[in-house]
Amino acid sequence: MVNIFYAGNRDEFNEYQIHIKNALDYVNIKYSLTIDPIDPLKIDYIVYAPNGDLKDFQPFKNVKLVQNLWAGVEVPIANETLTQPLARMVEPGLTLGMADYVMGHVLRYHLNTDKFQNALPGEWHGDQIPPLSKNRSVGVLGLGELGMHCASKLSEFGFKVSGWSRSKKTHPNIQCMNGIDGLDTILKCSEIIVLLLPNTKETLEIINEESINKMRFGVSIINPGRGTLINDDALLNALNSGKILGATLDTFNEEPLPKDHKYWSHPKVLVTPHIASATRIDTACQILAENIKRGETQKPFKYLVNKLSGY
Numbered sequence: 001m002v003n004i005f006y007a008g009n010r011d012e013f014n015e016y017q018i019h020i021k022n023a024l025d026y027v028n029i030k031y032s033l034t035i036d037p038i039d040p041l042k043i044d045y046i047v048y049a050p051n052g053d054l055k056d057f058q059p060f061k062n063v064k065l066v067q068n069l070w071a072g073v074e075v076p077i078a079n080e081t082l083t084q085p086l087a088r089m090v091e092p093g094l095t096l097g098m099a100d101y102v103m104g105h106v107l108r109y110h111l112n113t114d115k116f117q118n119a120l121p122g123e124w125h126g127d128q129i130p131p132l133s134k135n136r137s138v139g140v141l142g143l144g145e146l147g148m149h150c151a152s153k154l155s156e157f158g159f160k161v162s163g164w165s166r167s168k169k170t171h172p173n174i175q176c177m178n179g180i181d182g183l184d185t186i187l188k189c190s191e192i193i194v195l196l197l198p199n200t201k202e203t204l205e206i207i208n209e210e211s212i213n214k215m216r217f218g219v220s221i222i223n224p225g226r227g228t229l230i231n232d233d234a235l236l237n238a239l240n241s242g243k244i245l246g247a248t249l250d251t252f253n254e255e256p257l258p259k260d261h262k263y264w265s266h267p268k269v270l271v272t273p274h275i276a277s278a279t280r281i282d283t284a285c286q287i288l289a290e291n292i293k294r295g296e297t298q299k300p301f302k303y304l305v306n307k308l309s310g311y
């Protein structure tokens, strides 16, 4: 019997309860699930989300794994009381949702939809017809679970795709790069840049005045990664000068985006409210169950976070 503490958003507990039961029954794990643990020393697994109430992990001395329900892990990493192993959420629903978001917004820039929408004669010219996707370069910064899937979908669709990660990756149809030279090449070549890097010390404001200067004139940026990846003043200056054609922003340095932020009214910015993708409870519970099964059969947990690298 394993004891599980649900420390996610209380409003979602009922739905989690149903899917945790289905998923743990499927892998033959007997369990007890609580939202208000009486004895923290008896808890084996914590199902955690930063929008739940749990702030102090210290009393849970026998916990084998804290399973984060979100892909981003900056909040639990910053929590110094969390010394137990931490896994981030990687699940098919989250991945598919992100690919939908990225594909939709890449296509919007690719087709120059905003320009052609309701365009009257004289407001557009034949030479503004978009190139074919096979002649459009898209760069994806971050080739992790989400970035690699999005890059792969964009490539399947027909775009010329390159991607950047910390370690070297290979993919038959994606030009995979790493290192500072790789970053420079992607910045120089891409017409649309998608940011799917995590929030770490190393990625902080990776989109800044200097990196924007390296980009092509008329590039578009889509940021479902993290707001911290962008220096907002540098982006706004580049939008105003025309260097950057447009920006679709789902994540921000401050969330929710303050009401008076310049992004709201900027004609070249499309703001979405951190909805690019969300954890889907049914598929997330299957991943949770798989990790608990691994813990109970002495196999290594999946998707463990490296607290030193910050993701």
Ligand SMILES: NC(=O)c1ccc[n+]([C@@H]2O[C@H](COP(=O)([O-])OP(=O)(O)OC[C@H]3O[C@@H](n4cnc5c(N)ncnc54)[C@H](OP(=O)(O)O)[C@@H]3O)[C@@H](O)[C@H]2O)c1
Binding pocket: 071, 072, 073, 090, 094, 141, 142, 143, 144, 145, 146, 147, 148, 164, 165, 166, 167, 168, 196, 197, 198, 199, 200, 202, 203, 224, 225, 226, 250, 251, 274, 275, 276, 277, 278, 311
């Ligand atoms: N807006 C939303 O709704 C939403 C939803 C889910 C996730 N997200 C964001 O999306 C991010 C990516 O998620 P994921 O699951 O794909 O993460 P992941 O699997 O951890 O992938 C992160 C990628 O970034 C690369 N990377 C990290 N630091 C780097 C550096 N300093 N230089 C170059 N590359 C670096 C990693 O390189 P290696 O492969 O070499 O390690 C990896 O390819 C999350 O961290 C979260 O912030 C947003």
